[in-house]
Amino acid sequence: xxxxxxxxxxxxxxxxxxxxxxxxxxxxxxxxxxxxxxxxxxxxxxxxxxxxxxxxxxxxxxxxxxxxxxxxxxxxxxxxxxxxxxxxxxxxxxxxxxxxxxxxxxxxxxxxxxxxxxxxxxxxxxxxxxxxxxxxxxxxxxxxxxxxxxxxxxxxxxxxxxxxxxxxxxxxxxxxxxxxxxxxxxxxxxxxxxxxxxxxxxxxxxxxxxxxxxxxxxxxxxxxxxxxxxxxxxxxxxxxxxxxxxxxxxxxxxxxxxxxxxxxxxxxxxxxxxxxxxxxxxxxxxxxxxxxxxxxxxxxxxxxxxxxxxxxxxxxxxxxxxxxxxxxxxxxxxxxxxxxxxxxxxxxxxxxxxxxxxxxxxxxxxxxxxxxxxxxxxxxxxxxxxxxxxxxxxxxxxxxxxxxxxxxxxxxxxxxxxxxxxxxxxxxxxxxxxxxxxxxxxxxxxxxxxxxxxxxxxxxxxxxxxxxxxxxxxxxxxxxxxxxxxxxxxxxxxxxxxxxxxxxxxxxxxxxxxxxxxxxxxxxxxxxxxxxxxxxxxxxxxxxxxxxxxxxxxxxxxxxxxxxxxxxxxxxxxxxxxxxxxxxxxxxxxxxxxxxxxxxxxxxxxxxxxxxxxxxxxxxxxxxxxxxxxxxxxxxxxxxxxxxxxxxxxxxxxxxxxxxxxxxxxxxxxxxxxxxxxxxxxxxxxxxxxxxxxxxxxxxxxxxxxxxxxxxxxxxxxxxxxxxxxxxxxxxxxxxxxxxxxxxx
Amino acid sequence: xxxxxxxxxxxxxxxxxxxxxxxxxxxxxxxxxxxxxxxxxxxxxxxxxxxxxxxxxxxxxxxxxxxxxxxxxxxxxxxxxxxxxxxxxxxxxxxxxxxxxxxxxxxxxxxxxxxxxxxxxxxxxxxxxxxxxxxxxxxxxxxxxxxxxxxxxxxxxxxxx
Numbered sequence: 001x002x003x004x005x006x007x008x009x010x011x012x013x014x015x016x017x018x019x020x021x022x023x024x025x026x027x028x029x030x031x032x033x034x035x036x037x038x039x040x041x042x043x044x045x046x047x048x049x050x051x052x053x054x055x056x057x058x059x060x061x062x063x064x065x066x067x068x069x070x071x072x073x074x075x076x077x078x079x080x081x082x083x084x085x086x087x088x089x090x091x092x093x094x095x096x097x098x099x100x101x102x103x104x105x106x107x108x109x110x111x112x113x114x115x116x117x118x119x120x121x122x123x124x125x126x127x128x129x130x131x132x133x134x135x136x137x138x139x140x141x142x143x144x145x146x147x148x149x150x151x152x153x154x155x156x157x158x159x160x161x162x163x164x165x166x167x168x169x170x171x172x173x174x175x176x177x178x179x180x181x182x183x184x185x186x187x188x189x190x191x192x193x194x195x196x197x198x199x200x201x202x203x204x205x206x207x208x209x210x211x212x213x214x215x216x217x218x219x220x221x222x223x224x225x226x227x228x229x230x231x232x233x234x235x236x237x238x239x240x241x242x243x244x245x246x247x248x249x250x251x252x253x254x255x256x257x258x259x260x261x262x263x264x265x266x267x268x269x270x271x272x273x274x275x276x277x278x279x280x281x282x283x284x285x286x287x288x289x290x291x292x293x294x295x296x297x298x299x300x301x302x303x304x305x306x307x308x309x310x311x312x313x314x315x316x317x318x319x320x321x322x323x324x325x326x327x328x329x330x331x332x333x334x335x336x337x338x339x340x341x342x343x344x345x346x347x348x349x350x351x352x353x354x355x356x357x358x359x360x361x362x363x364x365x366x367x368x369x370x371x372x373x374x375x376x377x378x379x380x381x382x383x384x385x386x387x388x389x390x391x392x393x394x395x396x397x398x399x400x401x402x403x404x405x406x407x408x409x410x411x412x413x414x415x416x417x418x419x420x421x422x423x424x425x426x427x428x429x430x431x432x433x434x435x436x437x438x439x440x441x442x443x444x445x446x447x448x449x450x451x452x453x454x455x456x457x458x459x460x461x462x463x464x465x466x467x468x469x470x471x472x473x474x475x476x477x478x479x480x481x482x483x484x485x486x487x488x489x490x491x492x493x494x495x496x497x498x499x500x501x502x503x504x505x506x507x508x509x510x511x512x513x514x515x516x517x518x519x520x521x522x523x524x525x526x527x528x529x530x531x532x533x534x535x536x537x538x539x540x541x542x543x544x545x546x547x548x549x550x551x552x553x554x555x556x557x558x559x560x561x562x563x564x565x566x567x568x569x570x571x572x573x574x575x576x577x578x579x580x581x582x583x584x585x586x587x588x589x590x591x592x593x594x595x596x597x598x599x600x601x602x603x604x605x606x607x608x609x610x611x612x613x614x615x616x617x618x619x620x621x622x623x624x625x626x627x628x629x630x631x632x633x634x635x636x637x638x639x640x641x642x643x644x645x646x647x648x649x650x651x652x653x654x655x656x657x658x659x660x661x662x663x664x665x666x667x668x669x670x671x672x673x674x675x676x677x678x679x680x681x682x683x684x685x686x687x688x689x690x691x692x693x694x695x696x697x698x699x700x701x702x703x704x705x706x707x708x709x710x711x712x713x714x715x716x717x718x719x720x721x722x723x724x725x726x727x728x729x730x731x732x733x734x735x736x737x738x739x740x741x742x743x744x745x
Numbered sequence: 746x747x748x749x750x751x752x753x754x755x756x757x758x759x760x761x762x763x764x765x766x767x768x769x770x771x772x773x774x775x776x777x778x779x780x781x782x783x784x785x786x787x788x789x790x791x792x793x794x795x796x797x798x799x800x801x802x803x804x805x806x807x808x809x810x811x812x813x814x815x816x817x818x819x820x821x822x823x824x825x826x827x828x829x830x831x832x833x834x835x836x837x838x839x840x841x842x843x844x845x846x847x848x849x850x851x852x853x854x855x856x857x858x859x860x861x862x863x864x865x866x867x868x869x870x871x872x873x874x875x876x877x878x879x880x881x882x883x884x885x886x887x888x889x890x891x892x893x894x895x896x897x898x899x900x901x902x903x904x905x906x
Contacts, residue, residue, distance in 0.1 A: 016843065018840045018841060019840070019843070021843065021848075022839075022840045022848075023821070023832075024821075024848075025845055025848030025850075025851050026832065026836040026839050026840060026845065026855060027783070027823065027824065027836065028781070028782070028783020028784075028822065028823035028824045028826060028834070028852045029783070029824075030848055031782070032782075032785065032849060034782075034785075034786065035776070035782035037777075066778075069847035077792075078846065116773075117768065118764070121779070200883075202847070202849075202883055203785070203787040203793055203795055203847075203849045203881055203882070203883055204787065204847070204849040205786070205787070206786065251847075251849075252847060253785070253787075253847050253848070253849025253850075254846075254847045254883050255848060256883070282786075284789060285787065285788040285789065285790065285792075285793075288835065289805050297864050319808045400792035407823065458764060472844075474847060475846040475847060475884060476846060476865060511798060529751070613848045634843075636842070637843055637846070639843075639888075639889070640843055640846050640885055640886075643885060643886035643889070644883070644884045644886045645886075645888030646886055646888075647883075647885075647887065648883065670788065670790055670792060671787070671788045671790065671793050671881060672790060672792045676881060676883065677886075677887075678877075678878040678879070678880075679873070679875075679876040679877040679882075679887040679890070679891065680872040680874040680875050681879050682874075682879075682886060682887055682888075683891075684870075684888050684891070685886050685888045686891075687864065723826055
């Protein structure tokens with residue numbers, strides 16, 4: 001019945017070769033940004049604000065400058081003023097404070113010295129005089145009447161307001177008639193949900209090396225999800241033209257959205273420029289937690305109405321999301337992610353707030369997990385009240401192609417129904433719930449995006465190939481690029497070398513974000529390969545002395561067809577490249593595009609949990625995830641994305657939280673106290689890859705990176721409810737919080 | 746001027762000598778003095794395991810040791826677990842089973858897993874999970890790592906029979 005059965009047979013796509021960059025990563029040879037060292041390199045350290053909100057009265061760097069080994073000191077005064085209407089303003093100010101520090105941990109100065117110890121000592125000796133200002137530390141404080149301003153440069157997005165405000169953005173989505181919908185509903189459930197900031201938790205702290213020459217040009221080696229964005233943002237923050245900066249991508253040790261923004265590169269470049277030497281700047285873990293992007297806190301009030309026969313008719317509510325210290329879109333994307341059920345009547349208010357906590361950053365399907373927590377918990381309650389199977393209720397209301405998202409735009413071809421059916425027929429769902437455990441189910445959705453990508457494919461003299469892209473590989477995408485090129489060219493995947501090139505060696509490519517690399521950059525690779533095939537057919541025609549119309553590309557070789565075929569053996573890629581010099585020169589092709597038609601992805605998760613009613617400890621006994629990948633190019637890494645997203649969602653659900661003291665200082669800025677899941681916390685995570693191909697991609701790719709983090713929070717909340725009868729509405733569902741709810745029962 | 750201590754030890758089978766400041770961690774000495782950047786700094790507080798190394802065969806966080814504490818000991822880093830150009834079975838199975846994504850935790854995970862299998866050739870799933878509980882991985886959800894260690898144990902046991 002599904003497109004899965006109609007899928008073409010591929011030779012390479014869908015196989016599981018060893019990834020090309022794997023050997024370096026299991027032998028310790030892979031170079032991450034902090035592993036790079038340059039001759040004459042200095043080390044740098046940053047002076048950070050001890051206050052959540054203060055005016056900078058003065059900065060005295062003289063003592064720091066006089067310390068041993070110090071070669072350069074910079075402050076906000078070393079960077080150009082940027083207009084608050086400029087798109088780079090907030091990120092520029094977040095890199096280094098100007099008039100005010102906006103959160104505890106905000107960078108105010110930086111030092112480069114011969115050794116790291118010297119740099120740290122000097123950074124501690126930078127004297128900053130502060131005038132403390134009232135600090136806003138929560139959504140409730142931000143929206144209170146008469147609240148002081150958290151950031152005087154914030155203007156509310158989407159309103160045209162020109163006065164400063166603690167509202168980062170205000171938006172609204174409506175369809176149908178919500179009042180009539182609730183009036184006609186047989187069942188109505190309504191709750192308020194809160195979540196606290198959580199960190200992306202990549203194991204590699206942010207790091208870069210910058211080398212600024214006397215010609216005023218800088219080279220940067222960076223750990224980022226997008227080195228072209230590092231280039232453009234660094235240039236904008238420095239007030240430079242883009243051509244003055246070259247960025248080479250280092251291997252990246254995890255990003256999850258958190259390395260789509262920059263923190264260090266402009267500072268490292270200015271220090272290098274002042275010192276005349278290369279500068280390495282890396283964060284400590286404490287700095288990562290205090291000063292880089294968490295996912296936003298949220299407060300969501302939601303009400304859902306349904307009929308007795310299980311039609312979800314009406315959804316209404318207000319979603320507050322913090323953006324941390326600057327304006328942002330987090331509330332809007334949260335509301336936009338409400339897109340899984342038809343809901344003829346819908347009214348959602350999306351309100352972003354600003355406060356004096358770290359500027360939030362993207363985290364895997366940004367803002368969707370918080371929204372799913374609310375929607376999927378209430379849908380579960382409706383199923384419970386109606387006595388319906390939770391999957392049946394969702395099948396009854398699931399969106400299909402043409403149904404609207406919250407924004408109103410219609411879904412393209414999607415595989416939500418197929419994903420629900422897959423989990424319904426899973427071994428897990430059809431096994432009894434273990435004695436004393438509770439089973440929870442929930443779903444998740446994410447849009448995925450296209451954006452701009454470039455790729456160059458070079459055929460080498462011996463018929464091997466190099467695939468060059470500008471998409472940093474954050475989880476195996478190089479292997480996927482090689483697989484798609486192998487399929488196109490008919491060339492063994494290990495005769496193809498996929499590389500990620502610097503900003504001067506490949507065309508512009510947007511950030512690896514929105515689950516787009518395999519989709520959009522993969523499409524550029526496919527287009528470049530198809531152009532190469534046309535060129536190879538022309539060369540084959542020259543070699544054989546036939547018209548190009550008589551040449552077909554079959555099974556990785558140019559085959560002469562028709563009357564001229566007799567006696568003309570097929571020409572392999574190696575045959576053609578060997579004669580490239582005589583037939584027109586090197587064989588190379590470049591493709592670039594702004595990819596349209598990104599395919600949304602749905603996931604459905606199932607968990608069995610046991611809750612210790614004396615301690616509140618939640619133990620996951622079994623966990624299964626089904627997700628629509630469109631087509632899985634490298635299924636092992638698709639499973640890896642599904643499992644990794646699930647584990648992050650489980651951590652977010654059960655343990656992780658930023659804890660601020662009354663002054664706004666983060667109290668748990670270490671991996672000991674910011675508790676992410678470890679191996680002994682988790683069970684195996686069973687995966688079911690659903691394949692409903694995306695018609696906008698040559699192989700049907702949707703992108704799989706993000707959706708997996710959306711369902712775990714409500715899946716576990718629903719499982720806890722099944723096990724204990726207690727509905728958890730505040731994160732994390734850590735032992736003390738679960739115990740409190742159990743005791744209130 | 747800060748005094749520096751002369752340290753003599755064995756690293757990946759080679760005798761080495763280097764000078765270290767009193768406050769220098771073994772991790773910084775390995776990375777900055779000896780050019781062995783396989784061990785990573787994820788936290789510098791002993792919580793993530795990205796800098797896991799073997800000291801006389803036992804797992805340690807290199808970030809929690811002073812460089813001078815290496816004196817006279819045998820240190821093994823991820824760069825030293827292969828046998829020449831023959832990968833350790835763990836390394837080979839990690840590649841085949843896709844047990845790594847970004848790869849930043851991989852060196853530490855491999856070192857910890859090797860120590861486990863050296864001491865316990867037939868670990869249960871729970872024993873593997875607890876042996877690796879000091880090695881944070883944020884990409885994989887651990888599933889493929891656990892499977893890979895199980896598979897490597899089978900291969901090692903097969904080879905030793």
